[in-house]
Amino acid sequence: MKPPPFSYHRPESLPQTLDFLATLDDPKILAGGQSLMPMMNFRYVMPANIIDINRVAELSTVEETGGALRIGAMARQRDLELSDLVQRRCPLLHEALLNVGHVQTRNRGTIGGSLSHLDPAAEMPAVLHAHDATLHAASKRGTRDIAMADWSQGFMTPNLEPDEILTAITIPCWPEGHGYGFVEFARRHGDFAMAGAAVLLTLDAGGKIDRASVALTGVDNGPVRLPETEAALSGQTPSPDLFESAAAHASSVPGIEDVHATKEYRRKLAVVMTKRALGQALDRAQAGGA
């Protein structure tokens, strides 16, 4: 299983990268390589040109600006997992990352790669969707901001033009002490989720749910928000019964049919994952986000 022939390019800067994207025939970005290389080894994809962006330093920064985290597309999943800043300001991302593949794949895999590859069962897109993140794309023609809600255009098709590359993600932070939960069902540790739920939650002074954000992975081409679940939770006193009925809306997701499971099963899982993630988020919100 050897990769097919291709021309190799290694830009040192973002402008150089954008130049390559604009001028090369049939180019493919090589970031972490954990998704692209297997596909090339299988010869499922045979790009004429590979643009290796692993030396483009300006795409790796992680910083907090104005109540949001700005994460460069080339930030390694493992570095984000170990980042103090991420753990404090976006703990849902940290939690989700523990489910992403294995340490060996997280050492190389990037958040931008995961977003651009857009596997239906990837964890990070759901986290970003729950956070109403903004994605930043660039091309020679200029820059563009895309709301996470508009990111998925179809099966493994992100909202990117052929000459565009994802450069960074802006994640609005939730208030200190917010509740968060990430629960997924995978056949084995590190496998893609058959269904996973990402939940953010805040409580008001009276202990009622002030705001809730619920996003699922593994149940459609892209991550799915559950507005009905969120509406059912808003302003309510949390309880197992509330979570049970709110989570029930998750059964309306399309579901995915593949060798591992049917759509029906995934829908059932979606409900259970949502319920459990809500429980996790509540525990944390009540503990002050500890």
Next chain:
Amino acid sequence: MSWIGSAVPRLEDATLLTGTGKFVDDIHLPNALQAAVVRSTFAHARITGIDAAAALAMPGVYAVFTHADLPEALKTAMPLLVPNPAIRYPVTQHVLASDAVHFVGEAVALVVADDRYIAEDAAELVFVDYEPLPAAGDFREALRPGAAVAHETREDNVAAEFTVGYGETKAAFAEAAHVFGETLFQHRGAGHAMECRTMLASYEAVTDTLTIWANTQSPHQLRDVYCRMTGQADNRVRVIAPDTGGGFGSKVQAYPEHLAIAAAAIALGRPVKYIEDRREHFTATHQERDQFYDVEIAVDGDGRIKAVRGSLIHDCGAHLAWGIITPFISATTLPGPYVVPAYQMKVTGVFTNKVATTPVRGAGRPQAVFAMERLLDRVARELSLDPAEVRRRNFVPADAMPYKVGLTFRDGSPVIYDSGDYPACQEKALTLAGYDAFKERQAAARTEGRHIGIGTASYVEGTGLGPFEGVSVQIMPAGNIIAQTGAAAQGQGHQTMFAQIIADRLGVAPDAVTVIGGETTGVAYGIGTFASRVTANAGPSAHLAAGNLRDKMIKIAAHLLEAAEDDLDLADGRVFVKGVPEMGKSFGEIAVFANGMPGFSMPDGITPGLDDTSYFTPERSTYANGAHVAEVEVDIETGRVSILRYVTAHDCGTIINPMMVEGQVAGGVVHGIGNALFEWMRYDEAAQPVTVNFGEYLLPLATETPAIEQTHMETPTPLNPLGVKGAGEGGTIPAAAAIVSAIENALTPLDVKIAQVPVTPEALLDLIADAEAAR
């Protein structure tokens, strides 16, 4: 002190740990070329043309071989390796597909190039014209009249049919107090050793000698297949199995590719290497797949077995690459460690357009044990008896040994359980598992909303299959001790095991013994490493050969020292007079003498040389046994099964190296966990493989498997001088049965019956939902 029973650290380890092992692909021969295989993308099709012009035109490509390019001798189908009178159609594979292909992945052409990258590029440019034919996809559908035939030249898909049994089953069933029936559908998968199949052929014209390095489990058999087909003398063909990354059965058989690269190496006058990749492994390396059981058990009012009968349908795949051994083993294993007064099993082997099935760790026994244990769990449930108690009432008692089952085994010998204490073995497992106290723990868990369960399964395993596995031991003039055997190792620790046995006889430490395995030049004849047979066959051979050498050295030393044989002893590489250690000769000195010194006569009765070869031949197979207990937790909202504890009690007779036996059991159990919960090699109705990578076909990981808690019994067999039995497969054999038993127990009082393995979370959730609806 004896080395038998000692946890000697493995002699193999340091080399492997430092990355200095020599696996086939690590061998870099000068001038070697690399091959890629063009494989069929259809399950069943006629080949109407092959156009390799574009491939041949590519720089770095030396040849593209198809069936037409092979020497005449290699154009016939490969020999039938394990004949059996029950086989109706002895269909085997061609070295390269001739006029038709019969499974996705079948080798059609061999491309030879400077390196594998180029070979794969060129393989994409070999255009094969296929005329698709209807494919036999589902093995039960394939039995229906009018079903698509897997082979156009045959009338139907029945590869073999036979019935095994004894006693009066009809009467027993008619008179029984209770009769319970089950239909069971089991899927296994491939061995999936971490190293795929690998081979390197090199032909030296000057000596007309072909050398094949291959990670085969049977070097002699591969040599013999080549010689059988080509007429080449077997001393002109050398097969070497170097370090091998796992076998588990799928590397036993000679494969078409072995012969194809040999032909290529001869034709091109350069070594040719072929390294199978994992994608190919999924379609072209033999597997075990589906078996369907329709069985019933007759018992008396106390749950004692009166008879068992039924039918078994087995998916053979497209070719009988190893006869019909697997279902034969299944059918003769089913009675298990129990007294079954009457038994009958009708077996049908079915052709399908998928890669051949051949034994994989457990070799048909996991499925048979699953069937029998499900029947016994059914008896327990219906008669409100504890499952372990049902087994207790039916075990062959220890004082009934040797116990004649009434069946004939694959080697023609009667199935006789030579030794073992099955009730005591189950007791050991139950005690370690805390079985009796489990009900309380289960009740406590229920109050927390958790569903935990416990299950047990017992088995017997025929091991040490004959006819022989030879070992030669030689002492060199420098005193070094070299043992050779054709038995190849794939991680079992043969080097250490043989060294322990030989060291024990010769009074040295194991690291003084060099063991060379897996080469056809080491010993004239060999069978192979499979069926848990090497320790029980080659172990005694090593023991006998070393013993003969010991005797000979004592005789020669007595002559040289002018001492009485009874006054001599061996230690530290010397033979010396007891109590007078300075008065002795080193092994090397004795060897120099034995090899002949001009003018020095050999004493009466002493033949030249210090070497001995023994082909120990067992009278029949020896039966190992075991009992497992699994404790699981079921998440009833998702169907996920977690294994909380796994306990084994294992009896493989005399244990040579307890550390290595524990390793075999642990590895075997984890494979069994795969069979129970994860591994399912799937095809669609057109016989296209669907699970073709490690993301789709799930192997158990360290996170899904518990620590395996083990206890051991040693009931030495009387069938060989060491008392040893096989240990390689026992871990796998009852695992699915024990785990499924535990899952059902976890879900009581729901009446969930699991009749299919592997149990996926989705399937279990459906069963739970159905059971809840029925309540």
Next chain:
Amino acid sequence: MAERLEITLTVNGESVTREVPVRLTLADFLRHELELTGTHLGCEHGVCGACTILLDGKTARSCLLLAVQTDGMSVDTVEGMADNGALTPLQQAFIDNHGLQCGFCTPGMLATLTELLDTIPDPSEQEVREWLSGNICRCTGYQGIVDAALDAAKALRGESPAGA
């Protein structure tokens, strides 16, 4: 389109310069260009972990890296672990705990456990198993490997003589 590039990288502490095809994987570079055959290929799609090496000190699948990507970086393989034949505490622990059978997955296991023990000096069994979930073994059932990891951790913490 047979493009080649010259690369210079450090392998097991020594500088290496070679001209290689751009599509040559790091695994094949190590195995066939440098004849460091200790790193093995089990699947070539990044799941089995047999090909795991340390790239700038962190584990990575060498079947999913192009050799040209490692220009200017450092690669550590199993061959570089022992010091002139003296086994590391981790390697010794594998011998003591029967952590290998066929040895094919072992170099990958060693790389993963090297990073684990560098990161978490006192791992729990669960942590060890989670770290090992990216390395498949078909022979051992993982038991011996987990025991070896915990044993080595003890030795490295100085709580037991190395390899005792």
